[in-house]
Amino acid sequence: MVSLLSGCSSVPELENNVEAPRVKLSLAYEKIAVTNQYADPWEGFNRRMYYFNAKADQYLLLPVVAGYKAITPDLVEKAVSNFFKNLGEFAVFINALLQGKANVAVETFGRFVVNTTLGVFGVFDVATTIGLDEQNEDFGQTLGVWGVASGPYLVLPLLGPSSLRDATGAGIDMFALQTVIDELGVSGEEEILLSFLRSIDTRANLPFRYYASGSAFEYERLKVLYMKYREIQIAR
Amino acid sequence: MRFLTICAVLLLTACSANDQAEVEVNVDTCDLEYTRYQATVTGYCQEAQAILPLEIPTIEKTIVLRSISSIPEVFWYSTKMKYSLVKQAEQAPLVFIIAGTGASYNSEKMISLQKTLFQQGYHVISLSSPTYSNFIINLDSSTDFPGVLEQDAKNLYRIMQKVYQQVITENNVVATTFSLTGYSLGGAHSAYVAKLDESEQTFNFEKVVLINPPVSLYNSVNILDSYLDLKENGPDAAATMLDDIFRGFANSYAEQESSSFSQSAIYALFEDAQLSEAQLKLLIGASFRMSSTDMLFALDVSYNVGGIIYKNHVIDKFESITHSMYRASVITFKDYFEKVLVPWQQESEVNLTREELIARLGLKNIESYLRNTTKISLVTNADDIILAEGEVKYLQDVFGARAKIFPRGGHCGNIDRVSFVAYMHSQFQGVDE
Numbered sequence: 001m002v003s004l005l006s007g008c009s010s011v012p013e014l015e016n017n018v019e020a021p022r023v024k025l026s027l028a029y030e031k032i033a034v035t036n037q038y039a040d041p042w043e044g045f046n047r048r049m050y051y052f053n054a055k056a057d058q059y060l061l062l063p064v065v066a067g068y069k070a071i072t073p074d075l076v077e078k079a080v081s082n083f084f085k086n087l088g089e090f091a092v093f094i095n096a097l098l099q100g101k102a103n104v105a106v107e108t109f110g111r112f113v114v115n116t117t118l119g120v121f122g123v124f125d126v127a128t129t130i131g132l133d134e135q136n137e138d139f140g141q142t143l144g145v146w147g148v149a150s151g152p153y154l155v156l157p158l159l160g161p162s163s164l165r166d167a168t169g170a171g172i173d174m175f176a177l178q179t180v181i182d183e184l185g186v187s188g189e190e191e192i193l194l195s196f197l198r199s200i201d202t203r204a205n206l207p208f209r210y211y212a213s214g215s216a217f218e219y220e221r222l223k224v225l226y227m228k229y230r231e232i233q234i235a236r
Numbered sequence: 237m238r239f240l241t242i243c244a245v246l247l248l249t250a251c252s253a254n255d256q257a258e259v260e261v262n263v264d265t266c267d268l269e270y271t272r273y274q275a276t277v278t279g280y281c282q283e284a285q286a287i288l289p290l291e292i293p294t295i296e297k298t299i300v301l302r303s304i305s306s307i308p309e310v311f312w313y314s315t316k317m318k319y320s321l322v323k324q325a326e327q328a329p330l331v332f333i334i335a336g337t338g339a340s341y342n343s344e345k346m347i348s349l350q351k352t353l354f355q356q357g358y359h360v361i362s363l364s365s366p367t368y369s370n371f372i373i374n375l376d377s378s379t380d381f382p383g384v385l386e387q388d389a390k391n392l393y394r395i396m397q398k399v400y401q402q403v404i405t406e407n408n409v410v411a412t413t414f415s416l417t418g419y420s421l422g423g424a425h426s427a428y429v430a431k432l433d434e435s436e437q438t439f440n441f442e443k444v445v446l447i448n449p450p451v452s453l454y455n456s457v458n459i460l461d462s463y464l465d466l467k468e469n470g471p472d473a474a475a476t477m478l479d480d481i482f483r484g485f486a487n488s489y490a491e492q493e494s495s496s497f498s499q500s501a502i503y504a505l506f507e508d509a510q511l512s513e514a515q516l517k518l519l520i521g522a523s524f525r526m527s528s529t530d531m532l533f534a535l536d537v538s539y540n541v542g543g544i545i546y547k548n549h550v551i552d553k554f555e556s557i558t559h560s561m562y563r564a565s566v567i568t569f570k571d572y573f574e575k576v577l578v579p580w581q582q583e584s585e586v587n588l589t590r591e592e593l594i595a596r597l598g599l600k601n602i603e604s605y606l607r608n609t610t611k612i613s614l615v616t617n618a619d620d621i622i623l624a625e626g627e628v629k630y631l632q633d634v635f636g637a638r639a640k641i642f643p644r645g646g647h648c649g650n651i652d653r654v655s656f657v658a659y660m661h662s663q664f665q666g667v668d669e
Contacts, residue, residue: 008554010554010555010556011555011556012546012549012551012552012555012556013552014546014549015548015549015550017548018546018547018548018549019542019546019547019548020546021542021543021544021545021546021547021559021560021563022542022543022544023543023544023563023564023566023567024563025559025562025563040558043556043558044554044556047554047555047556048554051553051554054313133495134495135495136495210313211313211314214314214340214364214368214369214370214530215369215526215530216310216311216369216530216533216534216537216557216560217526217529217530217533217557217558217561220558220561221526228482231482231486232482232485232486232489232490233495235486235487235489235490236486236489236490236492236495
């Protein structure tokens with residue numbers, strides 16, 4: 001895996017008649033590049049994955065999402081979304097406990113109870129309307145709170161921006177969700193359908209579009225925003 | 237100007253898969269302490285938001301201006317010029333909108349203007365700024381560096397004609413009359429395009445409104461450059477301040493009840509973070525520098541200049557171009573002017589002086605036209621940050637009764653606010669008498 005990650009090069013292969021850029025690089029200025037305070041040892045792999053994700057989005061995910069949105073009434077979309085969010089409360093709850101955030105855990109537990117009962121298995125988000133706010137915790141954040149550094153930036157297939165730490169965390173969260181699904185006694189085709197629907201729902205709720213900024217440096221800027229965003233979340 | 241915050245906010249919401257993009261209609265005002273810089277960064281949120289349609293029937297369009305194979309590989313996602321059309325059901329007047337520095341046809345301010353004008357019954361065609369990467373990369377003339385307004389206007393005018401032909405054939409648009417507007421640099425472009433139209437007479441614009449234009453591009457970019465001064469204070473000072481800003485946001489986010497990033501939550505973040513004037517200026521300067529970095533890269537790649545890229549080298553789509561970003565991030569617009577625009581223009585006009593070129597990058601060069609052309613109106617704010625001392629007075633003098641100068645709003649901060657939209661509606665009446 002590691003050799004795959006570091007195997008792809010992103011260093012330019014220069015032709016013979018090439019002239020070096022006239023504006024010289026000065027290390028001091030890298031600090032300001034608003035843009036870059038995070039090492040990217042796997043850049044070659046990451047850039048390829050970024051490109052792959054953009055293509056997957058264009059030819060697979062977004063058309064599927066568009067089809068889904070076209071055939072599903074908004075109300076149903078919202079219900080599906082709420083349903084998966086409610087399932088996700090389980091991971092939020094556990095992670096809040098692991099981080100020692102009692103109030104977040106209590107609030108999340110309250111949300112889960114209210115939405116599962118009054119909200120009919122999570123289809124309606126009653127909790128938010130009565131003032132139980134949605135929280136956002138995952139195992140990547142838990143690791144961060146425990147003092148684990150982010151590790152290198154990592155672009156995951158389909159899922160996009162992540163880091164070594166957060167990718168590990170996401171794996172564990174997925175495992176936890178799987179446990180819940182197994183507990184519910186869902187398996188076989190139903191399970192596949194469920195995870196398919198969940199993927200569509202997740203993508204449908206992300207306003208992000210690859211290369212929509214038009215900037216040649218979108219890759220760099222997204223990296224910084226992702227890393228900063230995670231720092232902010234972990235500080236919370 | 238708001239690119240940085242918007243970008244941050246968009247991506248913050250985008251990153252958290254659990255947050256549904258919430259449509260909040262009535263989040264309008266904030267309790268931030270007003271300054272011209274704050275209004276430029278967060279918008280003039282002390283004033284109520286105008287009521288605009290939530291959704292408009294926007295058609296994303298592309299036009300091929302040069303052969304796709306001639307587009308450099310590193311811009312593989314940008315092989316056609318992008319623009320948008322918002323179409324009325326029936327025949328209607330048509331308005332073109334030109335975006336500001338470094339902005340695309342679908343920037344947040346553009347969308348606000350689209351809604352404002354669509355609401356008045358116009359077909360709306362939106363074009364990116366000639367300083368936007370997608371525009372630069374797709375330009376069909378061989379070596380035009382953006383910023384020289386007269387040249388930019390020729391390019392825009394030609395593209396407007398082609399685009400209009402395209403929407404006739406592809407979308408059956410029937411336009412009764414034509415109008416034009418643009419904000420910031422797009423405002424200055426509008427003035428030059430309007431002048432060109434007087435002789436070319438393709439559109440015979442009925443109404444032209446310049447929104448927060450620079451009077452002198454040279455003055456304006458010097459002001460913005462000065463907000464991110466890496467040469468005088470060194471990069472450390474700016475880097476430290478950016479870190480402070482981020483820490484402020486992180487702390488106040490930690491205090492928030494909810495983990496979501498709604499519009500009101502974002503105002504709350506700014507309220508808590510209590511950014512100083514220097515910090516707000518830095519955000520504006522950094523966002524401006526990001527735009528100029530993008531522009532320089534697109535130009536360098538298009539014309540093989542070799543300033544921030546390896547000359548004669550074909551950049552592969554997986555190649556790291558971070559080094560170019562570093563190189564560009566220290567280049568100010570003034571550097572661009574002195575080292576690129578002046579020598580380039582002097583190649584075709586040997587006797588052209590620096591001062592003469594500065595004069596061309598602004599409205600003064602066409603002052604007599606602007607004084608006497610009743611179809612052109614101007615709207616700006618008395619505290620617009622891009623205007624140097626005396627320039628508000630100058631605009632007032634040139635446009636006289638055709639100038640509307642709001643006391644507050646910074647640079648384009650009020651573009652979606654009640655009184656600005658009401659003004660636009662008074663200018664663009666739409667329906668034929």
